[in-house]
Amino acid sequence: MIETDFILNSFDTAKITNGSVTWKTPSNIALVKYWGKQEPQIPKNPSISFTLDACFTLTTLEYQFRQLSGRDDNTKFNFDIYFEGEKKDDFKPKIDKFFERIEKYVPFLKDYNFIIKSRNSFPHSSGIASSASGMSALALCIMSLERLLSGVEMTDAYFYKKASFLARLGSGSASRSIEGPIVVWGKHKEIKDSSNLYGIKFPSKIHKNFKNFHDTILLVDEGEKQVSSTVGHQLMNNHPFAEQRFLQANENISKLSKILQNGNLKEFISLVESEALTLHSMMLTSNPYFILMKPNTLKIINKIWDFRAETNSNVCFTLDAGANIHILFPESEKETITNFITSKLLKYCYKNHYICDRVGIGAKQLSI
Missing domain, CATH: 3.30.70.890 (GHMP kinase, C-terminal domain)
Structure with missing residues (x-):
């Protein structure tokens, strides 16, 4: 798939005025590492990772339709974020940047007020990929809302592929935290359907030793x-x-x-x-x-x-x-x-x- 396949062209916010969605999303550990990237979050080399289980982020996205008198390019995203039960305004610039990057593909973001509630099962920012599990969890929550708004039947394959595509724009390694048990991110000539835009499940049969x-x-x-x-x-x-x-x-x-x-x-x-x-x-x-x-x-x-x-x-x-x-x-x-x-x-x-x-x-x- 290519970038334009992920642009949502039609949606109806009148259908869904409020609600919430929760995803539990694992971290991952790369076996072949990606180190180095170019805009927009494109890896300089492919990577492959084990999807983990006990190390996860639990994220709830609460959404409420915004009553806007007018909306233009100057309209700001409106959200609050809570981490481990505490309001975290210092996390907001990163989420705001993420929303800026993905708005082209999920253009309903400014139509809602969001409350993001998140917690990790492991220490934050200590060498375990918290941004991978955190951004992928948020991307999945947003995709759940898109599924409700789009008005068309969405396959699970498309849902997870676009979630990985969006997650990548928040954190490159987050593209590998959507599925499991082994995920490849980055184009490689010997890995069928591999892409720089999203992660894919390792396409070959995995030996019982692993x-x-x-x-x-x-x-x-x-x-x-x-x-x-x-x-x-x-x-x-x-x-x-x-x-x-x-x-x-x-x-x-x-x-x-x-x-x-x-x-x-x-x-x-x-x-x-x-x-x-x-x-x-x-x-x-x-x-x-x-x-x-x-x-x-x-x-x-x-x-x-x-x-x-x-x-x-x-x-x-x-x-x-x-x-x-x-x-x-x-x-x-x-x-x-x-x-x-x-x-x-x-x-x-x-x-x-x-x-x-x-x-x-x-x-x-x-x-x-």
């Missing part, structure tokens, strides 16, 4: 990230190693596609850990440069390497743009790896905090 895969997240640091993802992406624009990195990511998508189908866990480990360290190396060599890992991040990585060498386990790690570590392992090793984590690794976590998660199936609409 079914019910686990992701235990060790919260090394629950504070604010040293650098936002937005700033990090911008640093790729003049990065001396950027073009080679984009080529590498495309090659790794090809390799990972085969691995996900053939079930080779050793090759999975090598590729996923290399991708994680490459992401951080790009930040280490940018201008200005940043170190996103903490001392305990490195201690945990070395403990994982030692454990794997001693036991031939299939445990591995990946990192997002922060200090926290995602420990990935197959269902068959759940008991062994859980014991390893609790006995050897929790002491390196902030207040022993960690989250047990696994690969999930995607977003779900709730009735509240």
